[in-house]
Amino acid sequence: MKKTIFFSVYDVHVFRNLFLPPDSVVRKLVLRGDHNIVILRRSQVLPEFFSAEELKNMPHVVIENISYFRPKTRLERAFHFFYSYLVFTGTTKLLATVGDRLDAPPAGGNRHLWVIKWVIAHTFGKFNIIKRNVVPWLYQKIFTERPYKALFDTHNPDLVFCSDIAHFPDIEIAAEAKRRNIKTAGMPSKWDHFNKYFVPVQTDVLAVQNEPMKKEAVKYEGYKSSEVDVVGFPQWDNYYGIERHVIQRDEFLKKMGMPGDSKVILFVSGSVYAADEPDILQAISNQISKGFFGPSVRLLLRPYPQTSEKAKYLQFEQDQNVFINWIDNTNSMDNFLHYVNMMYHADVVISLFSTTAIEAAIFDKPVLTIGFDGYKKRPYHQSVRRWEDLAHFRHVLDTGSVKVIKSFPELFAQIRAYLDDPGQDRELRKDLVDKMCYKIDGRSSERLANFILQNA
Structure with missing residues (x-):
């Protein structure tokens, strides 16, 4: 049977x-x-x-x-709060004190509870018997x-x-x-x-x-x-033997509306987690116009999937240096393969403390992450600087393969350096792939x- x-x-x-x-x-x-x-x-x-x-x-x-x-009753919600904070890392602290989204109040309006969360993790969370035995048993009794x-x-x-x-x-x-x-x-x-x-x-x-x-x-x-x-x-199995999924570069550039000799700076949006990306994009576009990065450089913007960022990037629809890819790679294989080609044909990748950094390394693309707030001086709880404290992204940063950019002069200089010599940091990118991907073998x-x- x-x-x-x-x-x-x-x-x-x-x-x-x-x-x-x-x-x-x-x-x-x-x-x-x-x-x-x-x-x-x-x-x-x-x-x-x-x-x-x-x-x-x-x-x-x-x-x-x-x-x-989801938890519904008061008891279920209280227990959910208790067991959730048996873990308290840099990520948990960030979420518990300042939150992750700019369009929501810090920590969902419950910032004052962060000390309680810390205490739960540093008392009850120290004991595996609570995690492996007590909490699962209580879950069965409470969630009925x-x-x-x-x-x-x-x-x-x-x-x-x-x-x-x-x-x-x-x-x-x-x-x-x-x-x-x-x-x-x-x-x-x-x-x-x-x-x-x-x-x-x-x-x-x-x-x-x-x-x-x-x-x-x-x-x-x-x-x-x-x-x-x-x-x-x-x-990421499809990233193994990637050439079978890739169209010719001139075909891809034509599809995106770019001149055939373009070098491509790919900018992957951080959505509601970062408000000042238009400042960054406009500054890069201005430097392209001045010829700072060399001839025929274009900026390809990929908005965050499954969100509406039209208003955020509306100003760039008429910018001759900026090309916007609105295709959502999560909903069909054809769209995913379009994302693959976008990554493959990029010359430099810019993102915001995201998985994109690992994907760029798989493709051996130099990658930068934005660690400043454009022209603004935002407090920590509104600044992209807070993302450096994410526990999971420390695994990436500790390899040295992804540079955190803290100013416009540093951003412009590093883009130009990578466009001139994309082989920089190649061994560090290999280290990142080995550490974070286990195996890219299909x-x-x-x-x-x-x-x-x-x-x-």
Whole structure:
């Protein structure tokens, strides 16, 4: 009899990472045909996984639409507050004191609670028995709604794989499996999750994307090293043998409306996390006009995906030096490949303390991160300077491969230096890839699929 695997795909990033690529994790599991695969899907946001015609030929695949779950009662919310702050890192402190968004009050209006959060982490958070035993037991006693009970009753899975274990609804899905003694496997959907907050339910086994994440799972989340496997980033499998996805440079430049001899400065927006990027862009454009960077240099702006930044960048639609790529790379394979070509043909990449720094290193592109607020002198809680304190990004900065730029003169000089000699810091970029990517060998999806099947 075939075993049944629950596979949660609730978040749009999980869809992009684990389903969208042609040789994705989900497709590998489905095409094998030797397990029943029940996909727990967020119907309101995600596109259809398979056509009705495809599903006719896959009787072992069931797609169940699920709704969101979050703490509701006062007791649930109080317990959620308590267990979340069993972890308190530089990232947690930043979020608890100044917050991450400029369009919201510092720390969601609860800045005064940061000392309590610190105390929780430095008392209760010191004991693994609280993380591994007490908190999971209390979770079962306090969260009693069991919204996914009927799904488990219907399908009786042998393994539950939670692809975004750091967040709801995957936390509650894992908890329901634990109530029934069903084996659980998990994975964080992003590389910055385990050093922010504590996750109240540990899965029996855990897959992570790199070695620093494995160390964080052990240090912060209560896992044993033997319970954690490193598999790499499945969404970056397409970066291996990248030439098969790349169009000719003159074709790409023509597609973007740029002259065929252009050198490209790619600027990746930080969205609501940074208000002064237009100052930076305008200053770079002015230097392009003056010829400071050399002949035929263009600035390619990539706004933050899944947000509306039209108003923020409206002034640049008539700027002859600036070309804007409005395509969202998260919602289709064609758009993702457009992003690949954008990165591949860039000569210098500028971003804001983001994953883009790692991707640029994979492509061996010089990368800068903006560490100042344009022409303004913002206080720390509104300044991009605060992002240097992010615990997860310290892994990147410690390699020395990404320069944090603190002024316009430094920015202009470093752009010109990298345009003149893109080989600068190449060995440091290799170090960054080795540290943060595990392996760029096109086999991360295969490793994750094998991890799931071995535990089914």
